[in-house]
Amino acid sequence: MSVIDLRSDTVTQPTPAMLDAMTAADTGDDVYGEDPTVNRLEAELAKRLGFAAALFVPTGTMSNLLGLMAHCERGDEYIVGQQAHTYKYEGGGAAVLGSIQPQPLEVQADGSLDLDQVAAAIKPDDFHFARSRLLALENTMQGKVLPLDYLARARRFTQDHGLQLHLDGARLYNAAVKLGVDAREITQYFDSVSVCLSKGLGAPVGSVLCGSVELIGKARRLRKMVGGGMRQAGLLAAAGLYALDHHVERLADDHANAQRLADGLREAGFVVEPVQTNMVYVQMGDKAEALKAFAGERGIKLSAAARLRMVTHMDVKRAQIEQVIATFIEFSRQ
Numbered sequence: 001m002s003v004i005d006l007r008s009d010t011v012t013q014p015t016p017a018m019l020d021a022m023t024a025a026d027t028g029d030d031v032y033g034e035d036p037t038v039n040r041l042e043a044e045l046a047k048r049l050g051f052a053a054a055l056f057v058p059t060g061t062m063s064n065l066l067g068l069m070a071h072c073e074r075g076d077e078y079i080v081g082q083q084a085h086t087y088k089y090e091g092g093g094a095a096v097l098g099s100i101q102p103q104p105l106e107v108q109a110d111g112s113l114d115l116d117q118v119a120a121a122i123k124p125d126d127f128h129f130a131r132s133r134l135l136a137l138e139n140t141m142q143g144k145v146l147p148l149d150y151l152a153r154a155r156r157f158t159q160d161h162g163l164q165l166h167l168d169g170a171r172l173y174n175a176a177v178k179l180g181v182d183a184r185e186i187t188q189y190f191d192s193v194s195v196c197l198s199k200g201l202g203a204p205v206g207s208v209l210c211g212s213v214e215l216i217g218k219a220r221r222l223r224k225m226v227g228g229g230m231r232q233a234g235l236l237a238a239a240g241l242y243a244l245d246h247h248v249e250r251l252a253d254d255h256a257n258a259q260r261l262a263d264g265l266r267e268a269g270f271v272v273e274p275v276q277t278n279m280v281y282v283q284m285g286d287k288a289e290a291l292k293a294f295a296g297e298r299g300i301k302l303s304a305a306a307r308l309r310m311v312t313h314m315d316v317k318r319a320q321i322e323q324v325i326a327t328f329i330e331f332s333r334q
């Protein structure tokens with residue numbers, strides 16, 4: 001029985017062609033800056049996203065942490081979504097390791113932060129307060145794509161208020177593919193961007209932080225400090241380069257599969273949120289645990305949240321989506 005794992009798009013296995021690219025990679029010691037494949041990945045992504053420099057790191061959590069720490073000093077503050085990954089799902093790292101105070105704000109229905117609320121949260125220059133330094137956005141945010149005109153407004157807003165602007169772009173390419181634009185159309189508005197290679201792009205490991213030469217220089221020092229300086233990391237960077245060349249356009253398939261899953265479940269009477277990219281949210285209420293067990297016995301791995309998230313990715317094919325819909329229907333009829 002082949003397993004259908006919808007818990008996250010992090011569960012993908014490297015394809016044979018990706019593994020070939022990895023074993024063929026030239027490597028060196030990246031802490032010495034001598035891994036040619038890592039250097040190529042960093043240069044390539046910096047170029048593609050319109051930045052002067054980039055840094056390869058093991059995880060998106062580290063990439064965001066280094067970005068926040070490179071922008072903010074001890075006692076500075078960053079403004080962030082209450083539901084954002086950097087605030088809620090990264091162990092409080094910015095506060096714990098960076099002494100950066102988060103100022104969380106409720107995320108709006110469209111995934112954005114209300115700029116009037118951000119303005120009200122910015123602290124005056126007064127020794128009572130932390131220094132408001134940075135605004136952090138996330139795109140996609142729980143599968144939602146931030147509109148380009150909102151990003152343009154956020155850019156002007158942060159310039160007017162002397163804030164830096166960071167993007168947690170773990171799923172940047174899902175947003176770009178959904179909008180049908182070059183990823184640069186999104187990243188042009190930001191001072192720094194973190195991109196995950198290990199989500200929908202299908203690489204086994206790795207994220208990249210992009211920014212100015214100065215910012216990435218600081219981040220490189222911080223990466224060593226937190227133990228993220230890897231040696232022959234070209235093996236991993238090769239997977240990332242392969243993913244950037246071969247797995248971006250195909251994200252549209254994941255989006256179509258997510259849409260089909262949502263439509264099928266809605267037709268079957270389930271309460272499903274509108275889908276934009278590769279995430280489907282279904283209201284399961286107190287049935288979530290039972291569904292997880294029922295689906296698990298049929299080879300479908302789900303989380304067990306009342307607001308159940310299912311994520312499509314390259315290891316889930318269209319026929320399997322139909323199988324998942326059928327399983328939900330079977331579950332609802334028992």
Ligand SMILES: *Cc1c(COP(=O)(O)O)cnc(C)c1O
Nearest residue numbers: 059060061062085138168170196
């Ligand atoms: C997955 C993810 C990250 C980083 O996660 P890692 O597991 O540390 O690579 C950051 N932000 C968002 C929005 C994510 O989904």
